[in-house]
Amino acid sequence: MEPLPSMEELFLLTLDELEEHLPYLVSDRYGSHALRALLITLSGRPLKQVGNKSLLQSKRKEYITVDGASGLSGEFASEVRAVPESFAVAVQKIITDSTVGLDATALRVLAKHPTGNPTLQLLLELEFEISAKAKKSAPKKKKKKGEEEEQEALQDQAESLLEKLVPGAPASFSDEKSPAAEFVNSMMYDVVGSRLLETLITHCPGKIFKGLLANFFAPRIHSLLRNDIASYPAIRVLQRLSKEDLADAVEKSLPHIADFVQKGRFNVIKTFFERCHVRQATPSLNSLLQALTSALGNDYKHFIPKLCLLEDKSPTDDDKKKSFQPDEVKNKAALLNHGSQLVSALLDIPGSPSKAIQTSIASLSSAQLLKLATESAVTSAILVKAFSTPSQNPNFHKVLIASLLPHTHELAMNQHSSLVINAIIAAPSKGEGISVPFHAKENMMSQLERHERELRESWVGRSVWRAWKGDMWSHRRHDWVRWAKETDPEAARVAAAPKPRVKGEGKEEGKHRAIGKETKKVAAVAAA
Incomplete structure (x- = not known):
């Protein structure tokens, strides 16, 4: 066989x-x-x-699972x-x-x-x-003659x-009429071809990238970033720039930050902030934040409403009946996605950027916070990250949870905002920079208990009930309190715990009390 x-x-x-x-x-x-x-x-x-x-x-990809397959298959993949x-x-x-x-x-x-x-x-x-x-x-292994030839x-x-x-690159890039230069210029503004140019920029050797930067991107980086199509290859260029080249690109683009905001190029601004943070270009980072603040109305409070489109009015039924424009819906979804990603990126940068976003979140009304939590996954992710990000303002998380507390049931029944509710119980009650009062968690759990039946009828509600350990709250309240305080730092939990009485300490206290009583009696007799 x-x-x-x-x-x-x-x-x-x-x-x-x-x-x-x-x-x-x-x-x-x-x-x-x-x-x-x-x-x-x-x-x-x-x-x-x-x-x-x-x-x-493809866009119609089917997710087919196999019963009995190993749970580790996803990790291997x-x-x-x-x-x-x-x-x-x-x-x-x-x-x-x-x-x-x-x-x-x-x-x-x-x-x-x-x-x-x-x-x-x-x-x-x-x-x-x-x-x-x-x-x-090549330099590590000595290969046989046949393997070397192969x-x-x-x-x-x-x-x-x-x-x-790109024949002859990078030397041929300097000649505008060369095939390599014509290829790059023709791909730059093509909807499909620009994706190949992105791959070339991301993975090409350093000498090829330096040629592309010097001849095509560095002289006109600010104009390329304003274009609908060419902005994506330009973003790939920003991700590979050194600290000095990045500072030069920021300086050229600062006068156009308002144009980026007006045209919805939030992904460009996000890349600038992320790369300046990675390269530790603090002066450029501060200049970007100042320019963005100026473009959004010279006030930190306007960041979230304008970047997350909270100021847009929801369309009425009459507007929906008049016309259906899927392109506008897609554009709005893309703007919301990119704007929310910019907000999340700013929250990750300590200092003034995160302070600006936290100030904007704290100034939102209860209705705006509810819309931010329930509108989409990217907007709810902002609030989830806000509960895990330290704040210089000790009252930031307290103000945030006070605005969300009246809408606990509504938030728990929504697919997106349920993640915000779960992030609250995971936040420490007494931490450095993060402080969600324990009594607020108890009040929120009490509201969840009132709607236990409705929560159990929904898969989203069941997820929240499990995350908050609702059954433990109903039957073993002391265990729930102990579990809920496990997220607090060790020092805070030790300080809050009752101190054990030292052996003999009670007897000494009794002696002092007895002596005190006798002294009072003697004083009373002497006075009489």
């Missing part, structure tokens, strides 16, 4: 079957998904990586997998065979193809990974795709 082939052999045999059809599969509507899945498997990249989601899954060495050769072969018959013009057409572009992104990214691994392992051939082939896209 012949032995069955191993999984390694089966994957390689699959590649042999697809080899002659690779150029066709790159741009095929259905075949491209199979090709991308095969590339991800052979490369050993995590299957559930965020960057792979759009490459492997998010880790880098060890693959045989033959898979690296197979990946390089796919890259070469997929683009072997494509010239510069065909590659440019493929880069703007809705189906071919994601596959080309993956091929280019894997090419950079193979090149980086080859450079790291590796050199692979390196030559790995450079072919990048060389086809």
Whole structure:
């Protein structure tokens, strides 16, 4: 009986079957998904990586689970997998065979193809990974002559795709009429092609990036960031800038912060703040905050209402009947998403940025807080983060929970705001910078108990009831109090605990009391 082939052999045999059809599969509507899945498997990249989601899954992706499957399968899918060495050769072969018959013009057409572009992104990214691994392992290992020749051939082939896209780079970038410069300029403002340019900027070697920065992005970074399409490649550039280059980009963009706010480029502003915080560019960070405050009305109180669209009036029934415009709905959802992400990013930066957001949250009315908690997942995440972020104002969390307390039941029954309710019980009652009064937690739990039946009828309500340990509150109140105070710091819990009486201490107190009584009696007799 012949032995069955191993999984390694089966994957390689699959590649042999697809080899002659690779150029066709790159741009095929259905075949491209199979090709991308095969590339991800052979490369050993995590299957559930965020960057792979759009490459492997369609918008109508079905989430199918298998009964009895191991619970650790999700953890394995998010880790880098060890693959045989033959898979690296197979990946390089796919890259070469997929683009072997494509010239510069065909590659440019493929880069703007809705189906071919994601596959080309993956091929280019894997090419950079193979090149980086080859450079790291070259000086460490002494290989045999045959392996050295094979590796050199692979390196030559790995450079072919990048060389086809931007021939002669980075030296050719300085010539505006060169194919490399024309390719970058043509991809910059294309809806589909700009995504390939993002991949190139994110993963290219340093010398290529410096050429792109000097010739295309640095001189006009402020104008590119204002464009609907070119802003995304420009954001990728900001994420790789050094401290000095980032400060220069901030200085050029400061006069245009108001334009960014007006056009809804909140993701651009968020990237500026995050990168300045990472690079520890404090002067640039303060200048950005000052410019953003000026653009939002010269008051910290306007941050949340304007960035999270709380000032917009909800459409009436008559407005809904007049017309249905899905583009406007999508644009508003994108603005709300980007604005909320900017607020969350500012909360993560200690100092003036987080103080500005906390001041704005504290100034919101009860109705605005309710809308912020229930409108969407990104807006409720702001309040969740607010309860886990230290504040310089000791009354910040007290004011926040006082505004939410009357709406406890309504918040607990909503999918988004239920996370805010769960964040309250997880916050310490006496902590450094975070303080949610314990009596407020008890009042909130009392309101949840009044609506226990309604909470149990909803899966969201059951989740809140479990998070707050409602059954323990109903039957073992002392245990609930002890559990609720476990989130407090150790020093605060020790100080609040009753002190044990030392042996003999009670007798000494009794003696002192007896002596005191006798002294009072003697004084009374003497007075009589």
